[in-house]
Amino acid sequence: MPHQYIKKILTSRVYEAAVETPLDEAPNLSGKLKNRVLLKREDLQPVFSFKIRGAYNKLANLTDDERARGVICASAGNHAQGLAMAASLMGVKATIVMPKPTPDIKVNAVKARGGKAVLHGDTFDEALAYALRQVEEKGYVFIHPYDDPYTIAGQGTIGMEILRQESGPINAIFIPVGGGGLAAGIAVYIKYLRPEIRIIAVESEESACLKAAMEAGERVVLPQVGIFADGIAVAQIGEHTFELCRQYVDEFITVSTDEICAAIKDIFDDTRSITEPAGATALAGLKKYVAREGIEGETLIAIDSGANMNFSRLRYVAERTDLGEKSEALLAVKLPERPGSFRQFCMTLGKRNVTEFNYRYADASTAHVFAGISIGKNGQGKDELLRDLQDNGFEVVDLSDDEMAKLHIRYMIGGQAREITNEVLYRFEFPERPGALLRFLNKFGQRYNVSMFHYRNHGAADGRVLVGMQVEPGEREALLKSMDELGYPYWEVTDNLAYKLFLR
Structure with a gap:
């Protein structure tokens, strides 16, 4: 089977639509992690995502009759834009079915690239069901976003470019996983030519469908999928992609929302570009791998898979970045309700920076304070902070990993009912x-x-x-x-x- 995919990758026609993206060194990250970190910049594709590669290659391998019938997909994300552009370049009619709540920026992007955007249903499943009905009723050709050999091969051209761009030793390549097309395509090519390179799949904790399948030994459907990293929010790994990932991926790592937000900032610091959450997931996994293994002086590559970020999400990303870097602690501290207690609290903090302080009088004896405190890199100062507060008589609870506290409570401090x-x-x-x-x-x-x-x-x-x-x-x-x-x-x-x- 690898020979079949290698041939498909080598003969892929992606460069009629896609560009060879740079493999950029990230100097700030490299210094911070004490390894040579390279970013494969798929955010620089014409549709700001790697998806154009697989979509175009699939269309290029349709028969004349199939192209004449027109193509259809269900997507509210990067596949929609990739297919719309690919079809426009080939003169193929493309219908993109999108759920009604899809943001206007994505609907308009599909239209601008020549696709016909059809809004149907309130959920992706309803949009998909409608698209499949159109296949039956109107004879359109359905273009799968990831689980197709030609789509996988198109994404695999990224692996081909990496080996051409970096001929020296590579310790590991980190790849974001949703349905698995990107990881499968890169892995099969890299392992065929350079089997010593570790291939590490990275998933959001909220949508780890590959991890679930690997642990079960078969494809499973996640009962629920988180939507923060929407580009990889997939409930079930693909059939073709699972077989390839099971053979050629060395391990998988899951990362939290906060860790993804921190990786978005890391990429911005080095490139001045803003990647989408799915696009930063691989880097979040790379950082977690370095911390776990304690390696230094190695060459590590992360796939920056896309930059289709909704502007309104930036506020949320900024709020969660320090927590993802573990440079901020969220604490609940009980202060005695007496003059000077707040001053004593601040004196105990010393030179640490207070990033947030929420307080409201509750009763005559005690006050509960919700505080954000800077603690340095990788949470190294948290234990010392907690110890200092406790030694000075303050009762303290660490809320840094309490999702409800981070998402809601910090904005609702105002007294008890x-x-x-x-x-x-x-x-x-x-x-x-x-x-x-x-x-x-x-x-x-x-x-x-x-x-x-x-x-x-x-x-x-x-x-x-x-x-x-x-x-x-x-x-x-x-x-x-x-x-x-x-x-x-x-x-x-x-x-x-x-x-x-x-x-x-």
Whole structure:
């Protein structure tokens, strides 16, 4: 099988649409990590993503009859733009089915590149089902975003370029994984010619479908997929791609949202370009690998796979970067409610920088403070900070890894509602579409008192919502049934420590 793919990669017609992207050294990162770090700049493609390679190669290998029938796909991301451009260059009619909540910037990008954008359904699954119906009814050729040999081969040309651009020793290549087309194509080529190079697949913790498949020994469907790194938010690894990854990928690493945000900043610092979350995922894995292995003086390559970032997400990325770098700690500190206690707290911090301080008087004896404190590189100063605070008589809780505290509580500090009884707390992911909030309120607002509500738009397909409701114990079962009927993903967080300290 590798010979089949090597031939397809070597004969791919990607350069009729794509460009050979540079393999740039990242001097700041290299110095910080004590290794030679190179970035494969697929963010510099005409559609700001590697997807143009596979889409064009697939179209180039269709028959004349298939091209005459027109092509179709379901996508709200980089595949949509890649296919639209590829089809336009070949004079092929392309229909791109996108969910209705797709941001205008992506819809307009498809139209600008010659594709026909059709908005259908509220979710990707509904858009995909519609696209497949059009295949049956109108005879269009469906172009899969990753699970096709010609698409895989098109992405594999990146591996070919890397070996041409860097002839010296390479310790490892880090590749982001969603459906697996990019990793499969690069891995099969690299391992065929340079088997000593480690191929490391990197996934978001929220969508680690390859990790789940490798552990199960077969393809599995994730019950839920996080949407921050939307370019790799895939519930199931591809059939072709899984077989190739299982043979040629040496290991997989998962990274958190905060680690991806930190990697976005790292790339910006070295290139002055802003990559999308999926595009920075490989670098986040590279940094985690270096920290784990303690290696120095090696050449390491990360695939910067794309730069289609929604501008509105930059605020969220900036907020989470210091946590991803582990250079900031979020703490809940109990201060005695007496004159001079805040001064004593600041004196204990010494020269450490306070990045955030939230406080509101609660009672006559104690105050709970939500504080962000700079702690230096890689969290090395956190233990010393906690020890200093405890030695000076402060009760302190580390909230740096508490997702609810980072996403909601830090913006809601304002005192506790002591008159609220029977309050239960849930986190929801709302679809970002008109009427989603009203649908929720129609379901619950007339039956239960909504005692707390927090929502912030992060420029993603789903909104993160924190809801408190007053529910009598005997009504809990009915509440759960109603939430299941609503169909929005949810988690109960009534026992969350940050909530207990600051809001309950």
